[in-house]
Amino acid sequence: MALLGGAVLLMLAAMLCLSVLGQGIERLAYSDALAARAPGVAQALQASGLRQIGGDFELVEAGLAFAVFAFLPLCQLRSGHATVEVFTAPLGRRANLWLRAFWEVVLALALCVVAWRLGAGTLDKADNGQTTFLLQFPVWWAYAASLCAAAIAAAIAVWCAAVWLWRAARGVGDADADPVA
Numbered sequence: 001m002a003l004l005g006g007a008v009l010l011m012l013a014a015m016l017c018l019s020v021l022g023q024g025i026e027r028l029a030y031s032d033a034l035a036a037r038a039p040g041v042a043q044a045l046q047a048s049g050l051r052q053i054g055g056d057f058e059l060v061e062a063g064l065a066f067a068v069f070a071f072l073p074l075c076q077l078r079s080g081h082a083t084v085e086v087f088t089a090p091l092g093r094r095a096n097l098w099l100r101a102f103w104e105v106v107l108a109l110a111l112c113v114v115a116w117r118l119g120a121g122t123l124d125k126a127d128n129g130q131t132t133f134l135l136q137f138p139v140w141w142a143y144a145a146s147l148c149a150a151a152i153a154a155a156i157a158v159w160c161a162a163v164w165l166w167r168a169a170r171g172v173g174d175a176d177a178d179p180v181a
Helices: 004-027 032-037 039-048 054-076 093-128 138-171
Strands: none
Touching: 004 039, 004 054, 032 039, 054 138, 093 138
């Protein structure tokens, strides 16, 4: 999932670079300064058809939503979420194991709720036929892509929560370890 999310981000970055370049060329092509100094260049740029990619922000919005959820499973598996251990470090290993298990359960529940509501949103957007403003692609496509990634993230979070509950109950391991370690 992280590789797919990364591929989406790379494509979005390339598209945005091309869109910004196209917007700059389009502004230059129709500028009075270029038309006065180099009318042939201005006409050539206008004829080239290079311009900003229409609806680029709609694609970025949909792609970034997917990418965020696509990175969550790996982040969860590698214990990549931010932690603040100022108050928990003195508690001891067993207490930290239970604290870690508690927060893993909270995160798993939160991701399950997010996936559930994304599912409801996907059905709602598919039923009402809403489309994006410029590109006119169905909004539910973006919801469905995010739902797939969120469902995988929720499943991984539930598995991680189970691992940490098992570890806390048996006093096994360290609260700073990855669940796959």
